[in-house]
Amino acid sequence: MSARNLSKVxxxxxxxxxxxxxxxxxxxxxxxxxxxxxxGSYRSKDHDESNRPDDDYLSKFAARDYVEKFMKxxxxxxxxxxxxxxxxxxxxxxxxxxxxxxxxxxxxSQYYKRNLIYARDKLEKNQVAIRELFKIVIEDYKKQxxxxxxxxxxxxxxxHMDVSSRIDPDRYDQLxxxxxxxxxxxxxxxxxxxxxxxxxxxxAIYHLRVSRAYGVAILEDLAKDENERxxxxxxxxxxxxxxxxRIFKQESK
Numbered sequence: 001m002s003a004r005n006l007s008k009v010x011x012x013x014x015x016x017x018x019x020x021x022x023x024x025x026x027x028x029x030x031x032x033x034x035x036x037x038x039x040g041s042y043r044s045k046d047h048d049e050s051n052r053p054d055d056d057y058l059s060k061f062a063a064r065d066y067v068e069k070f071m072k073x074x075x076x077x078x079x080x081x082x083x084x085x086x087x088x089x090x091x092x093x094x095x096x097x098x099x100x101x102x103x104x105x106x107x108x109s110q111y112y113k114r115n116l117i118y119a120r121d122k123l124e125k126n127q128v129a130i131r132e133l134f135k136i137v138i139e140d141y142k143k144q145x146x147x148x149x150x151x152x153x154x155x156x157x158x159x160h161m162d163v164s165s166r167i168d169p170d171r172y173d174q175l176x177x178x179x180x181x182x183x184x185x186x187x188x189x190x191x192x193x194x195x196x197x198x199x200x201x202x203x204a205i206y207h208l209r210v211s212r213a214y215g216v217a218i219l220e221d222l223a224k225d226e227n228e229r230x231x232x233x234x235x236x237x238x239x240x241x242x243x244x245x246r247i248f249k250q251e252s253k
Contacts, residue, residue, distance in 0.1 A: 063119070064116055066124075067111060067116055067120050067123060070123045070124075071119075073127075074107075074126055074130060077201075078100065078101060078104060080205065081134070081137070083242065084137050084205070085097045087238055087247060091140065093137065096132070099129060100126055103122060103129055107122035107126055110122060131199070131201055134201035134202070134205070135196075135201065138192070138201060141205065141212075142189070142208065144239070145185075145192075145215070149185055149189070151219065152178075152181075152182055152185070152219060155178075155218065156182050156218065159171070159175050159222065160179075177221070182214070182218060185210075185211045185215050186211070188211035188214070189208070189211045191207040192211065195207055209243040216232070216240060219232045219236075220233060
């Protein structure tokens, strides 16, 4: 074989290897629905040319700031939602949580591949999913607060109408303390509603937790005896753990 023919054969081999490598790389990149094109741009199965994100230099520069901010924010909110889900089993929230957890993982996959455009795209969608789940949890927690504080208001009112609260210093102090707790609890409920309007959903959860904490404290303090106080503590022990951002675990006997 002449040198010229050998050169042609080697060229064909190199081209073939390059084409195979390129197709393999595109196949690997498209495992998550995003394919890197030969010109360095990306295509996604979730987008067509009418809504595909821009991937020019300025878009990548802007995406970096967004990704750096929301990769931290999203994971913090996912951690919070994890506690909420674990402390409220059987309410049908698990499936939505698993979806947004996988969405965050997909976003981080693009981030570590240095594909900031689609990392941002997936983080934006992940933030929407997080907010939607927060809205569902907040509605449930507001109902819990309403029921709890209604019971507290009834007990404080009975104490207020009791004549002994006017002549017994200890009873008067108990009335004053729990009236103040009730005012703070309702104030926290109002703050939660404002936070929800401002789309500060994690903040709304914290306000609702504080409201519930004051409510439980009122019921424990106004229990007529030790047995009733223990019953209140047992009834709300999961709520008390959740108020402290802890996952309640049943102790094995």
